[in-house]
Amino acid sequence: MAEVYNWQLGRDMRYRFDAVPPQWQFAAIFNINRCLACQTCSLACKSTWTFSEGQEDMWWNNVETKPYGGYPQHWDVKTLDLIEQANPGGQRWSGSSGQDAPYGTYDGATVYEAAQAGQSAVGYTPTDEEWASPNIHEDSPTATAPLSEGVTLPEHKTWFFYLQRICNHCSYPACVAACPRNAIYKRPEDGIVLIDQERCRGYRKCVEQCPYKKPMYRPDTRVSEKCIACFPRVEGSDPLSAGLPMETRCMAVCPGQIRLQGLLPVESDGALKAEPTNPLYFLIREEQMALPLYPQFGTGPNVYYIPPRWVPRSYLRQMFGPGVDQAIAAYERPSRTAQAVLQLFRASQTIVFSFEVLPGEKVYEINVNGEPLEVFNDTVVGYDKEGSELVRVSVVEEQFERPVQFLNSI
Amino acid sequence: MSWQPVSTPKRRTVSSGRLKAAEATDPYVASAVELTTPGHDGTAAMARTFVEEFARIGWSRDRIRRMFRQPRFSAAYAVFQTRGDEFVTEIIDEVLGPEPNTEPDGENQSG
Numbered sequence: 001m002a003e004v005y006n007w008q009l010g011r012d013m014r015y016r017f018d019a020v021p022p023q024w025q026f027a028a029i030f031n032i033n034r035c036l037a038c039q040t041c042s043l044a045c046k047s048t049w050t051f052s053e054g055q056e057d058m059w060w061n062n063v064e065t066k067p068y069g070g071y072p073q074h075w076d077v078k079t080l081d082l083i084e085q086a087n088p089g090g091q092r093w094s095g096s097s098g099q100d101a102p103y104g105t106y107d108g109a110t111v112y113e114a115a116q117a118g119q120s121a122v123g124y125t126p127t128d129e130e131w132a133s134p135n136i137h138e139d140s141p142t143a144t145a146p147l148s149e150g151v152t153l154p155e156h157k158t159w160f161f162y163l164q165r166i167c168n169h170c171s172y173p174a175c176v177a178a179c180p181r182n183a184i185y186k187r188p189e190d191g192i193v194l195i196d197q198e199r200c201r202g203y204r205k206c207v208e209q210c211p212y213k214k215p216m217y218r219p220d221t222r223v224s225e226k227c228i229a230c231f232p233r234v235e236g237s238d239p240l241s242a243g244l245p246m247e248t249r250c251m252a253v254c255p256g257q258i259r260l261q262g263l264l265p266v267e268s269d270g271a272l273k274a275e276p277t278n279p280l281y282f283l284i285r286e287e288q289m290a291l292p293l294y295p296q297f298g299t300g301p302n303v304y305y306i307p308p309r310w311v312p313r314s315y316l317r318q319m320f321g322p323g324v325d326q327a328i329a330a331y332e333r334p335s336r337t338a339q340a341v342l343q344l345f346r347a348s349q350t351i352v353f354s355f356e357v358l359p360g361e362k363v364y365e366i367n368v369n370g371e372p373l374e375v376f377n378d379t380v381v382g383y384d385k386e387g388s389e390l391v392r393v394s395v396v397e398e399q400f401e402r403p404v405q406f407l408n409s410i
Numbered sequence: 411m412s413w414q415p416v417s418t419p420k421r422r423t424v425s426s427g428r429l430k431a432a433e434a435t436d437p438y439v440a441s442a443v444e445l446t447t448p449g450h451d452g453t454a455a456m457a458r459t460f461v462e463e464f465a466r467i468g469w470s471r472d473r474i475r476r477m478f479r480q481p482r483f484s485a486a487y488a489v490f491q492t493r494g495d496e497f498v499t500e501i502i503d504e505v506l507g508p509e510p511n512t513e514p515d516g517e518n519q520s521g
Contacts, residue, residue: 033459159450159455159456309455310452310456310458310459311455312447312450314447315447363468364468366465366466367505368462368465368466368505368506369462369505370507375466375468396468397467399467399468404482
């Protein structure tokens, strides 16, 4: 076991391999507040990569309704429970946030530190039944009806939210650590985690030990598969973007415009290199508006979420760590620059590497929860990897409300 | 053969799976542990979110209030239906403040 630095935990932690940070890291931000669970992302992924025989239950991208839904069912609570069993009552955060530890310090056990003998990371193998219903309990804020015995199930009064999930292409992937064949690797050029289909022998240790349950076993080929981050697109080999890195299919199709994906430069110690004009870095580190999913697992996930602000904070703190209050405050009353950067979501499918905000006129001022919020019609310009202008979007958008006589006309 | 009136077929009752009564033996029935979140009013939190979102894109206070009364904005309308106009007004005042500021007119759109 090596000691590696995990900036999301604010401390060193044990990992099977020495840290070898990639030059760039694949990363994405999902704005949960805007997701409508249309599953266009899920279908775009499936129709591109997992439409074949043997892949029927395989959804590299899924959108599940929390708190009841899950693919596989109960994936997160089961892993949280295993960690709790290994370290009862110890899963706590302490300290204050700083540059090296933006969420404070995690004092509890990670999946690596809670591992049992013979495991690199604590985990379990989901049953076939748990994989079989990818969209179970969609839109279920409540348990609907009393059982015949007269037992009433608990109700969640009208709160639920959609959690969009793909492989996190973690900085310290549990699947990589778990594989007895060393068949899984993290690419040095973009941090994308891939399973070598030739080396894999289907032992399913990755399925067992990835806490996010994103590697999946394919019974007809008898090897495991996982999200490949649409690497041909990210490499720029799709003719559409003329050699420039392009966002994945699940990002590009999002009708709710909740997704932004890019590549983040990485320091030699694994921390994100300070690039305040990279839109992802800006929202993750400068504004601290987007947070990793279950950072306490310790894998260093690289998909970040703008948390839903109608959900009880205690639930969100468990899911996204102690940065939740700051993230919601930053999103509720976004800074002038953040208002502009949020407009870059789905403005281009060629990856935006940097942005510039051109000031516009103040259009209005409103009060949000007792504090003024000024809205300026600024223009945000997104630049590609070569520094050429890709896209130009204004803060104030044209609005169109479908006339009442044409409602539900499709 | 002379014309014979045809009786209207009986309407069949089609029951949606979602609306059937839950059964304890159904492995997919929602069975979950209650998350205790004392003091959290989910409806108010959702309503607050609607107000913030639409205010940020320039809708006026009155237009937002009208939105809550329109069935086609189903989630906002559900808040209005379950909690009433006074509750909606309170939420709007809570988020945007009781007195109008320099607000957008928001009236150049339909609705």
